[in-house]
Amino acid sequence: GYSRKVLQYFLHPKNVGEIENPSVTAKAGSPACGDMIKLYLKIEDEKIVDAKFRSYGCAANIATASVLTEMIIGKSIDDAKKIKFKDIVAELGGLPQIKHHCAVLAAEGLKQALAKWDVIQGRREIDERFVKLILAAVIDPLTGESVLH
Amino acid sequence: MVIYLDNANTTKPDPEVIKVMIEYLEEKYGTPGGEFGHIFDEDAREAVEEAREKIAKEINASPEEIVFVSDETEADNLAIKGVAWARGKGKVLASKIERKAILNTVNRLKEWGFKTYEVGVDRKGFINIEELQSSLDGAVLFATHLGNFEIGTIQNIRAISEVVHENGALLYLDANHAFGKIKIDVQKLNVDLMSISSHLIHGPKGVAALYIRKGVKLKPILDGDLRERGIRPGMINVPSIVGFGKAVELINYEDAKRMAKLRDKLIDLLLSIPDTKLNGPKGDMRLPNNVNVSFNYVEGESVLLHCDMRGLVFSTGSACYSQDLLPSHVIRGIGGSFEDAHGSVRLSLSKWTTEEEIVTAYEILKDVVEKLRKISIYGGRK
Amino acid sequence: MVIYLDNANTTKPDPEVIKVMIEYLEEKYGTPGGEFGHIFDEDAREAVEEAREKIAKEINASPEEIVFVSDETEADNLAIKGVAWARGKGKVLASKIERKAILNTVNRLKEWGFKTYEVGVDRKGFINIEELQSSLDGAVLFATHLGNFEIGTIQNIRAISEVVHENGALLYLDANHAFGKIKIDVQKLNVDLMSISSHLIHGPKGVAALYIRKGVKLKPILDGDLRERGIRPGMINVPSIVGFGKAVELINYEDAKRMAKLRDKLIDLLLSIPDTKLNGPKGDMRLPNNVNVSFNYVEGESVLLHCDMRGLVFSTGSACYSQDLLPSHVIRGIGGSFEDAHGSVRLSLSKWTTEEEIVTAYEILKDVVEKLRKISIYGGRK
Ligand SMILES: Cc1ncc(COP(=O)(O)O)c(C=O)c1O
Ligand SMILES: Cc1ncc(COP(=O)(O)O)c(C=O)c1O
Ligand code: FES
Ligand code: FES
Known part of the structure; x- marks a missing residue:
């Protein structure tokens, strides 16, 4: 089952909602179960000053997205880029093995948002690799299939 | 105080059931061996045979047609593999919306060279009898259910058995979820094999019964001694069997009538929540204790945990909740979208469910769904 | 007052076992579903996992290596068919004096093209390791027991496992009758699969455990959901599993020492009856609770019923007593005559057996045997 901390974040998620005029947004869908999160970031001087999320998914999905927003608020872009799914799992005090992909989903959302931000800043090309990164893991919950197909 | 609406998963044993079980745990702990067990074992043997008689009588079978197994999964496997192996080759069919134990067992038969086919169902979960009819060429067995475990659809078994028998195949009926709620007569339904289980009718876990019509041949799955006439060798789980017998004795179809009323009330209440739809049929063709709805824009596991x-x-048909991360094949089978499955919940009543519980359940669900829709990407709109 | 010396058939559940079972029958009646059952089911899931840990620890295994099944017959079938089916083809061996569930399962494998072989034993029931060694060509599995269910012989498993593994085969050990009486360490014994059951150690019926060493592949017999990691899908019999865990917790090897003394006393007393012989070895190589003697000139069922x-x-190994009217294959297997089997009785002790009961049992048996010998054609002489 879930740890107390996961349940806490699930029952009382922090940073739910949308940011008006976000610097960047990203959507990530899990190829495992078909769930989705959407991340909204406000970035100032290469620092994340605000983060919010919306979720269509399980308790682990909601908890990981929520704890992720807490982890990144106040971090520099470079530091945020270093966050791996395992860090999110650790921050929650562990997740059942079968729910690790929910943390992957959250990490993926962050990765995409930051890649988009690099493009906006002119630091990154919109090449095939970038487009695949954005689209690959995005799952349409209505069909349960990747929007790439 | 817990409101337990997961009675299609397992039920609370009746106090009277527990009482007889304790007797066979504490004092009459023997186990039927051969025909001539010592007198100590006779108590156990008689109790087992008495339970067998009660169960047989309840479904209008004879005691020799009842074999005790450990659970409904074993019954499914024994019926399906047993008949297929006895026949040697041919086609084995099931509907698309059977329990996993049936679907996976049928699928496994491919390893032994059998052909298999999954018959489709309509939007309410009723088996497409024309499709069944046209797929029965070379069939040895059709495995299906009486009442669907997830969406409650009650199949037209008389029509199905006619088609199946016309084509020379046998019919195996998973009656686990209907048993005790709708009166079953194996002669009238004209089924060849049928399973019913104890833990879904306020009996103990650890036992189910397989009805095998006299003359139907099947090969056992388990080899061993000659218990249960060699069809199911092994230890006889006396306390569970005795408890099962008591649970059957306690069946009262008035309970089912009451449940059906509460079911309809709960369905009406839940459908008053916006963007909610019913899965399965309404009225008499639905199991009296089954409610299944899909809430748009939210995911079932989250709903379930909040309510918890x-x-x-x-229960929920959400992919997140399942051990293989796949959404309910039943909701998908009736043509529901991925989202319909993901946001589906099954509430199953028992004879002890009260009107007050039904109303409270609705209130909790309404509140939770509203809360989660606020978090949802879809925000309550598409 | 009954003197119950049939503890190798089944045992009386310990009152503490019944107590925990009642808790899981009355209140915590949920059943573990997926990983994330609702909290109601969590109680049941945790209790099952706790029982699994206790059992694993008792035999020096890890919890992931333990799969719960319904009884020892199922364990035998799952281990033997599971490994054979996973390997696809080859030879499967057992000793001549296994339980029927093992012998018949091995024999059944012929249907799937496997070769089979039954290894002989000596006059005391010890497996002929040279014969085993020379029969292992092309073998995938040797299925045998730790302590013999009928004559109590404790096999030299370390020597057996060495020979079996040298030849690239796996070793399945039926430890049902030894478990709880002699300390078992799966690492030291070096077995690949092993079964132990609840109802023989004052636990409830309805559950047994199969140890499957990490890395050993087997195909399930039953198909269904993903419970027990898909190796044994189906309903989790929570009260029985919890009771099993408690029974394991209650194991005390001091009981075995006491039983061994009473066993030896009973053997000595019975051998003082003329024309009586012991079946199986004496001393440390015999299960502490097993006594088996053959009374010449009389038939076991008659002895048993009179005593009853x-x-x-x-119990008796008499043909008259068995459901297939065949005399004990174990007594025959150790080279006993038809008469030896026919007149054999097995008395099996429990931790509750008293010295007084042993003496009374002897007195009753002596009297009954004398009486029957007067009726006998052989009249006490050949
Ligand atoms: C002679 C005999 N048959 C059968 C059994 C029960 O074993 P199973 O349930 O595996 O058949 C026992 C129990 O130990 C036994 O002694
Ligand atoms: C979804 C689901 N899975 C599994 C089961 C248990 O059935 P079985 O023990 O045959 O797998 C049930 C019980 O009705 C069920 O509803
Ligand atoms: S988002 Fe579906 S399992 Fe977590
Ligand atoms: S003499 Fe009657 S069964 Fe043996």
């Missing part, structure tokens, strides 16, 4: 914290217990 | 009337309960 507030003392309301049920 | 006088409150003494045990």
Whole structure:
């Protein structure tokens, strides 16, 4: 089952909602179960000053997205880029093995948002690799299939 | 106080059931061996045979047609593999919306060279009898259910058995979820094999019964001694069997009538929540204790956990909740979208469910769904 | 007052076992579903995992290596068919004196093209390791027991496992009758699969455990959901599993020492009856609770029934007593005559057996045997 901390974040998620005029947004869908999160970031001087999320998914999905927003608020872009799914799992005090992909989903959302931000800043090309990164893991919950197909 | 609406998963044993079980745990702990067990074992043997008689009588079978097994999964496997192996080759069919134990067992038969086919169902979960009819060429067995475990659809078994028998195949009926709620007569339904289980009718876990019509041949799955006439060798689980017998004795079809009324009330209440739809049929063709709805824009596991914290217990067809991360094949089978499955919840009543519980369940669900829709990407709109 | 000396058939559940079972029958009646059952099911899931840990620890295995099944017959079938089916083809061996569930399962494998072989034993029931060694060509599995269910012989498993593994085969050990009486360490014994059951150690019926060493592949017999990691899908029999865990917790090897002393006393007393011989070895190589003797000139069922009337309960290897009217294949397997099997009785002790009961049992048996010999054609002489 879930740890107390996961349940806490699930029952009382922090940073739910949308940011008006976000610097960047990203959507990530899990190829495992078909769930989705959407991340909204406000970035100032290469620092994340605000983060919010919306979720269509399980308790682990909601908890990981929520704890992720807490982890990144106040971090520099470079530091945020270093966050791996395992860090999110650790921050929650562990997740059942079968729910690790929910943390992957959250990490993926962050990765995409930051890649988009690099493009906006002119630091990154919109090449095939970038487009695949954005689209690959995005799952349409209505069909349960990747929007790439 | 927990509101337990997961009675299609398992039920609370009746106090009278527990009482007889304790007797066979504490004092009459023997186990039927051969025909001539010592007198100590006779108590156990007689109790087992008495339970067998009660169960047989309840479904209008004879005691020799009842074999005790450990659970419904074993019954499914024994019926399906047993008949297929006895026949040697041919086609084995099931509907698309059977329990996993049936679907996976049928599928496994390919390893032994059998052909298989999954018959489709309509939007309410009723088996497409024309499709069945046209797929029965070379069939040895059709495995299906009486009442669907997830959406409650009650199949037209008389029509199905006619078609199946016309084509020379046998019919195996998983009656686990209907048993005790709708009166079953194996002669009238004209089934060849049928399974019913104890833990879904306020009996103990650890036992189910397989009805095998006299003359139907099947090969056992388990080899061993000659218990259960060699069809199911092994230890006879006396306390569970005796408890099963008591649970059957306690069946009262008035309970089912009451449940059906509460079911309809709960369905009406839940459908008053916006963007909610019913899965399965309404009225008499639905199991009296089954409610299944899909809430748009939210995911079932989240709904379930929130409710759980507030003392309301049920199941969901969400992919997130399943061990293989796949959404309910039943909701998908009736043509529901991925989202319909993901946001589906099954609430199953028992004879002890009260009107007050039904109303409270609705209130909790309404509140939780509203809360989660606020978090949802879809925000309550598409 | 009954003197129950049929503890190798089944045992009386310990009152503490019944107590925990009642808790899981009355209140915590949920059943573990997926990983994330609602909290109601969590109680059941945790209790099952706790039982699994206790059992694993008792035999020095890890919890992931333990799969719960319904009884020892199922364990035998799952281990033997599971490994054979996973390997696809080859030879499967057992000793001549296994339980029927093992012998018949091995024999059944012929249907799937496997070769089979039954290894002989010596006069005391010890497996002929040279014969085993020379029969292992192309073998995938040797299925045998730790302590013999009928004559109590404890096999030299370390020597057996060495020979079996040298030849690239796996070793399945039926430890049902030894478990709880002699300390078992799966690492030291070096077995690949092993079964132990609840109802033989004062636990409930309805559950047994199969140890499957990490890395050993087997195909399930039953198909269904993903419970027990798909190796044994189906309903989790929570009260029985919890009771099993408690029974394991209650194991005390001091009981075995006491039983061994009473066993030896009973053997000595019975051998003082003329024309009586011991089946199986004496001393440390015999299960601490097993006594098996053959009374010449009399038939076991008659002995058993007479004793029964006088409150003494045990088993016999007589053909008249068996459901297939065949004399004990174990007594025949160790080279005993038809008469030896026919007149054999097995008395099996429990931790509750008292010295007084042992003496009374002897007195009753002596009297009954004398009486029957007067009726006998052989009249006490050949
Ligand atoms: C002679 C005999 N048959 C059968 C059994 C029960 O074993 P199973 O349930 O595996 O058949 C026992 C129990 O130990 C036994 O002694
Ligand atoms: C979804 C689901 N899975 C599994 C089961 C248990 O059935 P079985 O023990 O045959 O797998 C049930 C019980 O009705 C069920 O509803
Ligand atoms: S988002 Fe579906 S399992 Fe977590
Ligand atoms: S003499 Fe009657 S069964 Fe043996």
